[in-house]
Amino acid sequence: xxxxxxxxxxxxxxxxxxxxxxxxxxxxxxxxxxxxxxxxxxxxxxxxxxxxxxxxxxxxxxxxxxxxxxxxxxxxxxxxxxxxxxxxxxxxxxxxxxxxxxxxxxxxxxxxxx
Amino acid sequence: xxxxxxxxxxxxxxxxxxxxxxxxxxxxxxxxxxxxxxxxxxxxxxxxxxxxxxxxxxxxxxxxxxxxxxxxxxxxxxxxxxxxxxxxxxxxxxxxxxxxxxxxxxxxx
Numbered sequence: 001x002x003x004x005x006x007x008x009x010x011x012x013x014x015x016x017x018x019x020x021x022x023x024x025x026x027x028x029x030x031x032x033x034x035x036x037x038x039x040x041x042x043x044x045x046x047x048x049x050x051x052x053x054x055x056x057x058x059x060x061x062x063x064x065x066x067x068x069x070x071x072x073x074x075x076x077x078x079x080x081x082x083x084x085x086x087x088x089x090x091x092x093x094x095x096x097x098x099x100x101x102x103x104x105x106x107x108x109x110x111x112x113x114x
Numbered sequence: 115x116x117x118x119x120x121x122x123x124x125x126x127x128x129x130x131x132x133x134x135x136x137x138x139x140x141x142x143x144x145x146x147x148x149x150x151x152x153x154x155x156x157x158x159x160x161x162x163x164x165x166x167x168x169x170x171x172x173x174x175x176x177x178x179x180x181x182x183x184x185x186x187x188x189x190x191x192x193x194x195x196x197x198x199x200x201x202x203x204x205x206x207x208x209x210x211x212x213x214x215x216x217x218x219x220x221x222x223x
Contacts (some may be wrong), residue, residue: 019203033210042202043213056210102203103147103211107156 002027004093004106012112018079021109025072025093032074033103034066037088046089049074078111086113101110117141120214128222133188135217137201140182143149147211148175148186149200156198160186193221 005024013019025032033056035038045058049068066076072093077083088110092103119138127133137146148160161175163184167174172191177184186194195209209214 035211042215043202043211045210045212048210058210088156102162103159104144105149105157105159 004104006089006091006109008109009107010110010112012114013081014114015081015083017081018077019081019111020075020077021089021091021111023074023076023091023093023106025074026095027105029093029095030072031094031096032068032072033092033094034074034076035090035092036060037090037108038084038086043090046076061076078089081090081113083113085111086112098110117212118201118203119215120199120217123215124216124218124220125223127191129192131191131221132193133219133221135186135193135199135201135219137184137186137214138182139184139201139203139212141203141212142206143179143182143203143204145204146177146184146204148184148205151198151200151204151216153197160199177206191221193223196220212223 004031007022029049033048035043037043047066048056052068063079068074088108091106094103117140121136145162145164147162150158150160154188163175163177172189198216198218200216202211204211
């Protein structure tokens, strides 16, 4: 079974631009979560989608948005990029195990904003 | 106070040593994850625990729900184990993981 895939793996953008990152979950997984990892803040939760609906949202400004498609693939978008948005963006797909969720992480997209 | 605390922050050991990394948390959880991240790399999920103990190769993870504490052990450590190990907790019925700040492990040959 293929793992979680993220595209692109690396991206360089300039301040003020917008960016779209893509995540394809493991086949059969309907939940996708997004995380941001920066040297200063560590790993932080961005949002989570299940069956095309946003179920949870972290404490990020409205410039960060996402969506999920009917095939469970998810995209996140960051508009009006700032230097501080430079980070590793991780996607995880989840399988509900009855009382908890098992999360599988993708390799991440490393975004550099110049 | 962070919801998830890891110790130590940094750990250097000789190859072959037994390694223990600790994680304490302050909220009720449905599961705890141990993750591994090599320098410049993505994140790999090592274990997901809701009770007891799990073993995979040289890695062992334990959790004590009453004490809100988990440990990750590495037996016969090897330089390829050098990585950052991150503890993350999932609150009840919620996939929104909260992460510790990680433990940077360096194994010297």
